[in-house]
Amino acid sequence: MGPEELFFSTTDVRGVIRQGNSVFVRVSGYPLDELLGTAHNVVRHPDMPAGAFRLMWDSLAAGTPVAVYVCNRTKAGDHYWVCAVVSPLHDGFVSVRVAPTPEAVDLVSEVYVEAVRVERDAAAAGLSRREVAERGAQAIVATLATYGFSSYEEFMHVALPLEISARGHRVSEAHQRSAATGDVASVLAGTGALADQLDAMVESLATYQALGDELADAAVHVLDMAHRLEVSVHTAQQASALVAEKSPVLSNVARVMAQPMTDAVTALAQLPEDFSRLRGDIGRVRFQIALTALYDEMAAAFAAEVHDGVAPASSLTAVPLLCDAAETSVAEMAAQVEKVNGDLQHVAALVSEAGTLLDDFRRFIGQWRHLVLRHARAALAEQVRPIDEELTTSWQWTEQLRALGRQASSAVVRFDRDAAHAHLEAVREPARRLAAG
Ligand SMILES: Cc1cc2nc3c(=O)[nH]c(=O)nc-3n(C[C@H](O)[C@H](O)[C@H](O)COP(=O)(O)O)c2cc1C
Numbered sequence: 001m002g003p004e005e006l007f008f009s010t011t012d013v014r015g016v017i018r019q020g021n022s023v024f025v026r027v028s029g030y031p032l033d034e035l036l037g038t039a040h041n042v043v044r045h046p047d048m049p050a051g052a053f054r055l056m057w058d059s060l061a062a063g064t065p066v067a068v069y070v071c072n073r074t075k076a077g078d079h080y081w082v083c084a085v086v087s088p089l090h091d092g093f094v095s096v097r098v099a100p101t102p103e104a105v106d107l108v109s110e111v112y113v114e115a116v117r118v119e120r121d122a123a124a125a126g127l128s129r130r131e132v133a134e135r136g137a138q139a140i141v142a143t144l145a146t147y148g149f150s151s152y153e154e155f156m157h158v159a160l161p162l163e164i165s166a167r168g169h170r171v172s173e174a175h176q177r178s179a180a181t182g183d184v185a186s187v188l189a190g191t192g193a194l195a196d197q198l199d200a201m202v203e204s205l206a207t208y209q210a211l212g213d214e215l216a217d218a219a220v221h222v223l224d225m226a227h228r229l230e231v232s233v234h235t236a237q238q239a240s241a242l243v244a245e246k247s248p249v250l251s252n253v254a255r256v257m258a259q260p261m262t263d264a265v266t267a268l269a270q271l272p273e274d275f276s277r278l279r280g281d282i283g284r285v286r287f288q289i290a291l292t293a294l295y296d297e298m299a300a301a302f303a304a305e306v307h308d309g310v311a312p313a314s315s316l317t318a319v320p321l322l323c324d325a326a327e328t329s330v331a332e333m334a335a336q337v338e339k340v341n342g343d344l345q346h347v348a349a350l351v352s353e354a355g356t357l358l359d360d361f362r363r364f365i366g367q368w369r370h371l372v373l374r375h376a377r378a379a380l381a382e383q384v385r386p387i388d389e390e391l392t393t394s395w396q397w398t399e400q401l402r403a404l405g406r407q408a409s410s411a412v413v414r415f416d417r418d419a420a421h422a423h424l425e426a427v428r429e430p431a432r433r434l435a436a437g
Contacts, residue, residue: 001027001080003167004174006298007097008318010089015040018092019318021302022311029075043072045079049115050129051136055152056086058137063088065291065329067156067163069100069108081105083163085294087325094325096298101166104159107147115139157283164290165202175300177307183430184307187319190426191300194326197420198293201413202286208344208411209282215347215408216275218401222354223268225390225397229361230265232387233258236368239383247375250368257364264357267350274350278343285340285413288333292420295326299427306434319431323424330420337415344411351405358398365391 001007001023008021020035028035028043035042048071059066065087071079082097083104100108118139122132141152149155180188233254240250299322305311365387372380 001082001099003099005099006294006301007082007084008095008298008302009035009040010092010094010318010321011040012092015093017042021315021318022305027074027080028072029078043074045071045073047071047079047112047116049112049119049136049140050133051115051119051138051140052112054133054137055140056084060086060088060093067160067287069104069159070097071109071112083160085160085291087291087328089321089325089328094295094321096294096322098163098167098294100163104163111140111143114143154280154283157280157287160290160294161202161286164293175297175304177304180303180307183434184303186430187303187316187427187434188300188307190423190430191296191303193426194296194420194423195293195300197416197423198289198296201289201415204413205282205285205289205340208340208413209279211404211407211411212275212278212282212347215351215401215404216272218397218404219268219271219275219351221397222358222401223265223271226261226265226268226358228390230261232390233261233365235383236365236387239372239380240368243376243379247371250371250375253364253368253371257361257368260357260360260364264354264361267354267357271347271350271354274343274347278340278347281336281339281343285333285336288329288336292326292329292333295322295329296427298322299326299431303431313434313437316431316435319435320428323428323431327421327424330417330424333420334415334417337413340413341411344408344413348405348409348411351401351408355398355402355405362391362395 005023005027006021007024007027008019009017009024010019011017016037016039017035020032024035025032030042052068052070056066056068065085067083067085069081070084071081073079081100083100084095084097086093086095115136119132119136122135127135137152144152144155147155149158176188176192177184237251237254237258240247240254244251299319302311302316302319302322306313306316369384369388372384
């Protein structure tokens, strides 16, 4: 399987194959007429854990597209790995598969070996086929967790975009045909325009992902500092108590300044959850972009095959279906982009609130120091020094956090859904005409 090649198949709701492309036929070794009308498990490899298919079908049953690494068996008994993407579509499913990166195959092989072992034990213990598959699915999720993925969904949200970006521009350009004319040229122009739009989005999301990571880093430092300053407030309160009779004003200020600090810590402590939501939502958008890019590229590959005379024009009946699948991803993407923008605004508001509270605190502690110098310099010199040090060394993180927060407040991920829709229409119509002959 060449790095730029794409497998294509559609099935009914039970997984019986309805359509396949030339790559599927060539690599699997089955003639097309043997594949059509046959259950997709015809290419199942015995080393594949049932749990991987359980995860796939669970996701499809929930109406959600899924990406799964699959090792398949050819008619001759050889094997080949694919990263399979499957989406619910109309009254069945559509699947596009790419050749996976070797790093992913290494990791997934390890995950699957463990799952197969768990499944073998479960089967030996007399569990039903369904229970065995469930145990396998749990084992897959558990092993992925040791690699830092909190769920299967999170794993595929990371894996698929990596697979698509590893293919790179060179690969998507492999389907462009500068000599194409008429409807084939129109299909390729539309797929190219959508690919460019998706590339631009990937770039802007990468910027916001980096901003989110920087914010998360700064927030950890500021929260750490805030915890230390809380100790300083306590020190200041104790120190003030020592001179309460002579200078009650010190105790009053020390008491009042504790409140903004406590509130700032509360606001800051919420941030990690918001950052993880931002990261998750960006991951979902990235996954939908990768899906759309894949369906778009598959449509281009069909048109290129027709242009090259390798496939008949009738194979372009698959293209409107791919456009429908891409349109669903585009709608999902638009919804997720709104969420990401909401997350960015939310994080910016929290950071700004924490910054204001820390400023209030800083003003109070400045006042307190001033009063100490006036009323109790000799008595409290020892207590003031650590507070001074804490304030001077750690304030820069607050400034950094606020600067990043301001960037987040003006950050907007833009997605022109109408433009994406127009590109897909520009692909769909000429493909339909060509397929109809
Ligand atoms: C669109 C689509 C594509 C599929 N592609 C594959 C595939 O490439 N290899 C595979 O083993 N199973 C594939 N499956 C899953 C099979 O239908 C089946 O669940 C799996 O092979 C396990 O079969 P078994 O439970 O009968 O052992 C696909 C299913 C769908 C809906």
